[in-house]
Amino acid sequence: xxxxxxxxxxxxxxxxxxxxxxxxxxxxxxxxxxxxxxxxxxxxxxxxxxxxxxxxxxxxxxxxxxxxxxxxxxxxxxxxxxxxxxxxxxxxxxxxxxxxxxxxxxxxxxxxxxxxxxxxxxxxxxxxxxxxxxxxxxxxxxxxxxxxxxxxxxxxxxxxxxxxxxxxxxxxxxxxxxxxxxxxxxxxxxxxxxxxxxxxxxxxxxxxxxxxxxxxxxxxxxxxxxxxxxxxxxxxxxxxxxxxxxxxxxxxxxxxxxxxxxxxxxxxxxxxxxxxxxxxxxxxxxxxxxxxxxxxxxxxxxxxxxxxxxxxxxxx
Amino acid sequence: xxxxxxxxxxxxxxxxxxxxxxxxxxxxxxxxxxxxxxxxxxxxxxxxxxxxxxxxxxxxxxxxxxxxxxxxxxxxxxxxxxxxxxxxxxxxxxxxxxxxxxxxxxxxxxxxxxxxxxxxxxxxxxxxxxxxxxxxxxxxxxxxxxxxxxxxxxxxxxxxxxxxxxxxxxxxxxxxxxxxxxxxxxxxxxxxxxxxxxxxxxxxxxxxxxxxxxxxxxxxxxxxxxxxxxxxxxxxxxxxxxxxxxxxxxxxxxxxxxxxxxxxxxxxxxxxxxxxxxxxxxxxxxxxxxxxxxxxxxxxxxxxxxxxxxxxxxxx
Numbered sequence: 001x002x003x004x005x006x007x008x009x010x011x012x013x014x015x016x017x018x019x020x021x022x023x024x025x026x027x028x029x030x031x032x033x034x035x036x037x038x039x040x041x042x043x044x045x046x047x048x049x050x051x052x053x054x055x056x057x058x059x060x061x062x063x064x065x066x067x068x069x070x071x072x073x074x075x076x077x078x079x080x081x082x083x084x085x086x087x088x089x090x091x092x093x094x095x096x097x098x099x100x101x102x103x104x105x106x107x108x109x110x111x112x113x114x115x116x117x118x119x120x121x122x123x124x125x126x127x128x129x130x131x132x133x134x135x136x137x138x139x140x141x142x143x144x145x146x147x148x149x150x151x152x153x154x155x156x157x158x159x160x161x162x163x164x165x166x167x168x169x170x171x172x173x174x175x176x177x178x179x180x181x182x183x184x185x186x187x188x189x190x191x192x193x194x195x196x197x198x199x200x201x202x203x204x205x206x207x208x209x210x211x212x213x214x215x216x217x218x219x220x221x222x223x224x225x226x227x228x229x230x231x232x233x234x235x236x237x238x239x240x241x242x243x244x245x246x247x248x249x250x251x252x253x254x255x256x257x258x259x260x261x262x263x264x265x266x267x268x269x270x271x272x273x274x275x276x277x278x279x280x281x282x283x284x285x286x287x288x289x290x291x292x293x294x295x296x297x298x299x300x301x302x303x304x305x306x307x308x309x310x311x312x313x314x315x316x
Numbered sequence: 317x318x319x320x321x322x323x324x325x326x327x328x329x330x331x332x333x334x335x336x337x338x339x340x341x342x343x344x345x346x347x348x349x350x351x352x353x354x355x356x357x358x359x360x361x362x363x364x365x366x367x368x369x370x371x372x373x374x375x376x377x378x379x380x381x382x383x384x385x386x387x388x389x390x391x392x393x394x395x396x397x398x399x400x401x402x403x404x405x406x407x408x409x410x411x412x413x414x415x416x417x418x419x420x421x422x423x424x425x426x427x428x429x430x431x432x433x434x435x436x437x438x439x440x441x442x443x444x445x446x447x448x449x450x451x452x453x454x455x456x457x458x459x460x461x462x463x464x465x466x467x468x469x470x471x472x473x474x475x476x477x478x479x480x481x482x483x484x485x486x487x488x489x490x491x492x493x494x495x496x497x498x499x500x501x502x503x504x505x506x507x508x509x510x511x512x513x514x515x516x517x518x519x520x521x522x523x524x525x526x527x528x529x530x531x532x533x534x535x536x537x538x539x540x541x542x543x544x545x546x547x548x549x550x551x552x553x554x555x556x557x558x559x560x561x562x563x564x565x566x567x568x569x570x571x572x573x574x575x576x577x578x579x580x581x582x583x584x585x586x587x588x589x590x591x592x593x594x595x596x597x598x599x600x601x602x603x604x605x606x607x608x609x610x611x612x613x614x615x616x617x618x619x620x621x622x623x624x625x626x627x628x629x630x631x632x
Contacts, residue, residue, distance in 0.1 A: 009424035025422045025520065028356055031345035040344055040356065042422065106341045106358065108325035204341065 004054045005037045005095050012041075012050075015094050018085045019101065021045050035215065037097075040104065047104035049080060052097040057215050059098050064139050065214055066090050066100055068132070068191055073103075075131040077124075078202075078210045080105060105210030107202025115248040118233055121201060122252025124208040125193075125229055129222045130257060132191030141194065141218040143277050145178050151280045158287045163301055173307055174276055180269040182221065187263055192225035193217050197232040223263040226253055227270035230316060231278065231306050238302040241309050246316060264315070271310040279303035320370045321353045321411050328357075328366075331410050334401045335417065337361050351531065353413075356420065363420035365396060368413040373531050375414050380455050381530055382406050382416055384448070384507055389419075391447040393440075394518075394526045396421060421526030423518025431564040432522060434549055438568025440524040441512060441545055445538045446573055448507030457510065457534040459593050461494050467596045474603045479617055489623055490592055496585040498537065503579055508541035509533050513548040539579040542569055543586035546632060547594065547622050554618040557625050562632060580631070587626040595619035 006029075013024050022045030030038050037052040053062060066082040070090070073081035080102035082090035092099045110117050152170060159166035193200075195216040202210035226249070234245040253259070259267075282300040289297050310316075322345075329340050338361030346354050353368040369378060382398040386406070389397035396418035398406040408415045426433050468486060475482035509516075511532040518526035542565070550561040569575070575583075598616040605613050626632075 008427040010426070010428045012424075024424060026424055026518070028344075029347035030356075031347055040346075108328075108340060108342055110326070111324040112326045202342070 005052050005097065007039065007052075007095060011095065012039075015092075015099075016041075016043065018087075018092075019083065020086055021048060021083060021101070041101070048083065049102050049104055050094075050099065051102070052095060052099050054097065061139065062091050062098055062100070064137055065217060067137065068135055068217055069102070069214055071135045072128065072131045072191075077128055077131045078105060078208065079128075079214065080210075080212060105202055105212065107204040107209030109199045109201060110203055111198065113198060113233060113245060115244045116206060117203065118245045118248035119252040120203070120206070120208050121196075121229060121233060122226075122249035122254075123256050124201070124211065124252075125196060125225060125249075126253045126256035128193060128211065129190055129225065135191055138219045139217070141192075141220040143194075143216070143281065144220065145174075145181050145273060148174055148276055148280055151284060155280070155283050155287055159283050159300070162283070162286070163304065166304065169304070170276065170279065170307075173272065173311065177269055177273045177276060181273065182262070182266050182269070187221045187223055187266060188260070189219060190222050191217060192220050192222060194220065194225060194228060196225065196229055221263075221266075221270065222257075223259065223266060224270045224274065226250075226259075227267060227274040227316075228277075230267075230271055231274045231303070231310075235302070235306060235309075238299070239305060241306075250316070267316040268310055268313055271313075271316055272307055275303045275307035275310055279307060321368050321413065323355065323368075323411060327411065328355075331408075331415075332357075332359065334403075334408075335399065336402055337364060337399060337417070357417070364399065365418050365420055366410075366415065367418070368411060368415050370413065377455065378407050378414055378416070380453055381533060383453065384451055384533055385418070385530055387451045388444065388447045388507075393444055393447045394421060394524065395444075395530065396526075396528060421518055421528065423520040423525030425515045425517060426519055427514065429514060429549060429561060431560045433519065434561040434564035435568040436519070436522070436524050437512075437517060437545060437549060438542075438565035438570075439572050440517070440527065440568075441509075441541060441565075442569045442572035444509060444527065445506055445541065451507055454535045455533070457508075457536045459510075459532075459597065460536065461490075461497050461589060464490055464592055464596055467600060471596070471599050471603055475599050475616070478599070478602070479620065482620065485620070486592065486595065486623075489588065489627065493585055493589045493592060497589065498578070498582050498585070503537045503539055503582060504576070505535060506538050507533060508536050508538060510536065510541060510544060512541065512545055537579075537582075537586065538573075539575065539582060540586045540590065542566075542575075543583060543590040543632075544593075546583075546587055547590045547619070547626075551618070551622060551625075554615070555621060557622075566632070583632040584626055584629055587629075587632055588623055591619045591623035591626055595623060 012027060016024055022043035025042040025044060027039050027041045030040050032038055035056045036054050039050040041048045041050050069079050070082055072079050083101045084090045090100055157167055200213045229249055230246055234242050236242050279300050282298050286297050286300055328343060332340055338359035341358040343355050343357045346356050348354055351372045352370050355366040357364045357366050385395050386398055388395050399417045400406045406416055473483055516529045545565055546562055550558050552558050595616050598614050602613050602616055
């Protein structure tokens with residue numbers, strides 16, 4: 001939660017002068033997005049989000065992300081729509097950083113999950129996958145299985161300080177998952193969100209009103225996105241697997257896009273892989289974030305528990 | 317710039333259920349207010365600010381602050397209006413903290429000041445002083461001259477590391493200002509904002525659209541508020557005194573509330589006092605904030621320059 005860049009009203013007013021979205025009424029830096037600075041803008045025409053891209057996000061990849069959001073929004077998905085300036089450009093520069101204005105989405109993230117919310121999440125995930133059909137530019141998943149080994153290596157034995165034996169356990173799991181991982185042609189592929197945690201989904205009156213934060217989106221197995229959601233949405237208090245939540249996500253998803261037998265068969269492997277992916281990035285951040293930093297470190301062991309759960313599950 | 321407390325949507329929805337201001341549409345922690353956590357709420361009825369009071373602000377004083385804002389807003393001043401719940405209570409508790417919802421004010425703070433903005437600032441300051449007439453509860457100024465000596469003492473000789481001789485220079489100035497300080501009955505008193513820096517004033521189309529952050533407000537000489545503004549608004553790049561800005565503030569102020577001869581005569585002393593007050597609190601924060609903290613430390617020496625300016629001025 002951070003705003004890294006301060007912005008003067010006069011700078012922003014001049015910037016808005018190159019768009020056709022009205023004049024500035026108010027703006028506030030919002031404490032959301034770990035990687036970027038985000039501002040909630042009100043203009044005489046409506047509400048918008050201004051994002052200044054600070055780090056981690058590769059500037060050369062921004063056109064792919066913004067293009068995907070434009071494509072998905074154009075096909076009716078409730079995601080932020082990048083707004084173009086008068087010259088037709090959505091990716092701009094402000095305060096020496098890449099910058100983009102998108103539409104504002106109403107709704108709030110849920111922290112008390114239930115089966116109804118999971119059902120809606122499943123539906124919207126499938127709608128996202130279908131809406132992405134025809135967006136043909138490929139962005140390889142930078143956090144695919146090929147990246148996990150080097151990520152684990154870079155953590156050295158630090159994981160063992162958190163939990164004795166962690167490094168060896170994860171290495172073994174990684175070998176098993178890599179061996180079982182589907183070949184590229186085995187499962188349907190497309191554009192996936194790849195980070196659809198509850199804080200990236202807005203609800204209003206029990207319905208999904210918005211999906212946000214597409215900066216991990218990539219081209220990968222559609223069912224892997226489902227595996228990420230099963231990890232992210234189905235464990236109470238980060239601990240206890242909730243079968244009714246998983247069943248609701250599956251039911252919602254399949255009511256829009258039925259899974260093939262191959263996808264269903266691959267799900268336990270994909271779920272283990274997703275657990276490893278978040279375990280490793282959390283472990284990396286844990287090691288590389290000072291304990292007294294203001295950024296909250298997320299517990300890697302929450303994903304060791306998920307990994308063990310999905311290892312013991314013959315089906316999801 | 318911080319949001320200290322995280323808030324779950326479900327907690328906030330339940331809290332809003334005790335008010336008559338609609339149901340939650342969205343909320344975002346905003347990176348404003350060093351002392352408190354602030355959230356921009358949108359409900360089906362409009363926009364509001366939720367403040368959780370974190371520290372420094374004495375909870376027992378909150379009724380005075382909220383009462384003042386209600387009084388001023390009721391007399392037409394554009395300040396946040398604390399909203400009462402269905403039982404008529406504005407000061408509530410949320411997430412184990414004192415909490416209040418106020419109306420949202422449009423507009424943006426200016427960072428590029430000019431004489432026109434200063435003219436409007438002067439007018440609204442005088443309107444604030446007149447609007448406060450009749451709010452009879454007294455809150456003594458906790459940062460009055462009586463507090464400055466102990467504050468300087470608590471800094472030890474640390475100021476000399478910033479600028480050799482600083483401690484002795486400030487102590488001498490403080491003695492002179494204390495000796496020249498008006499007696500309580502000498503000048504008109506009332507409710508003053510006491511922290512009306514440019515970031516606490518919102519403008520829209522060149523007009524003041526809102527005054528915010530009343531948590532330093534207190535009962536003191538009205539002209540001392542003017543002295544604070546002359547310090548806060550009239551130095552380009554924190555360095556160069558801009559006579560046209562000061563003249564505009566005076567002109568704007570006196571167009572609404574003419575100063576007495578005694579107030580005019582006291583202004584150089586009051587301006588020196590205001591410079592000392594901000595020099596000392598900045599020095600205290602400088603010493604007590606780690607250099608690598610995420611909170612920006614403000615340079616105390618900017619107020620040493622102001623102090624010297626006002627010492628050399630026979631009139632303002």
